[in-house]
Amino acid sequence: MLKRARCGGFAMALLSALLGPTASVAGAEVSVFDRVGTVGTTVTLVVRTTDFFMADGGRTVSISLDGERLGTILTGGDGYGYFRLAPRRAGLLRVSARSGETEASGWLLVMEKTDRAVLVEVETVMKEIYLRPDAREACRMAFESLRRRYRLIFVHRFMGADFSRSRLAKEGLAPAVVIPWKGAATLERLREKEVQVHAVIGSAETVAAAGAQVPHRISFEKAKGAVVVSEWSDIEKRLE
Numbered sequence: 459m460l461k462r463a464r465c466g467g468f469a470m471a472l473l474s475a476l477l478g479p480t481a482s483v484a485g486a487e488v489s490v491f492d493r494v495g496t497v498g499t500t501v502t503l504v505v506r507t508t509d510f511f512m513a514d515g516g517r518t519v520s521i522s523l524d525g526e527r528l529g530t531i532l533t534g535g536d537g538y539g540y541f542r543l544a545p546r547r548a549g550l551l552r553v554s555a556r557s558g559e560t561e562a563s564g565w566l567l568v569m570e571k572t573d574r575a576v577l578v579e580v581e582t583v584m585k586e587i588y589l590r591p592d593a594r595e596a597c598r599m600a601f602e603s604l605r606r607r608y609r610l611i612f613v614h615r616f617m618g619a620d621f622s623r624s625r626l627a628k629e630g631l632a633p634a635v636v637i638p639w640k641g642a643a644t645l646e647r648l649r650e651k652e653v654q655v656h657a658v659i660g661s662a663e664t665v666a667a668a669g670a671q672v673p674h675r676i677s678f679e680k681a682k683g684a685v686v687v688s689e690w691s692d693i694e695k696r697l698e
Contacts, residue, residue: 488519488557490564492619492635494611496571496652497548503541503566505555506533513537522554523566550633567635569609571652576608579639579660580622581615586678587629593690598630600690608656613639641667657697
């Protein structure tokens with residue numbers, strides 16, 4: 459009975475995740491999308507200007523990276539605007555965008571080409587924490603340990619970037635870059651940026667979509683070709 463109640467509660471949380479971003483976007487006028495790249499490789503920063511639910515193109519947007527102004531761009535008819543650059547240093551860098559009186563920010567994760575990335579599905583993290591609240595501290599400790607050896611890239615399937623960022627921050631897992639998960643297409647785009655994906659941690663669907671091209675696939679669910687774990691501490695051992 460308790461498990462059923464928890465599952466129902468988690469379903470409600472997911473519904474809020476789907477509705478929550480819509481509400482925030484409706485009131486926002488500029489959004490910044492998180493990006494991942496490597497030192498010396500061209501990466502495209504992406505912003506979007508909106509007016510309630512509709513694209514609001516033809517807006518000038520000032521772009522800054524870690525407080526250093528990069529320049530000004532003009533958004534197109536679809537509200538999207540782009541700024542290309544080749545980062546000169548590695549790190550998790552804050553991207554800020556300002557249009558009129560409205561400002562927003564996101565993250566650019568710049569990796570060395572020798573760094574290894576671990577992709578983590580946000581929905582899996584939230585599900586495990588929600589269904590097993592006693593595992594919260596173990597989850598944080600596991601990610602602290604992983605960050606010492608790898609670059610973490612969080613991916614979302616349906617929660618939305620804004621909601622995912624807020625949940626990760628609430629659980630003490632921020633700051634972190636959050637990008638959408640599109641299966642093999644996401645991995646292909648990362649390879650084009652010379653990002654080495656060492657492992658994927660997520661649901662059975664996510665690790666299956668990653669395929670054999672990823673050396674380590676880890677899940678709390680039974681999945682073909684994946685290592686199944688029951689505790690967060692097991693993940694560290696599997697990646698040693």
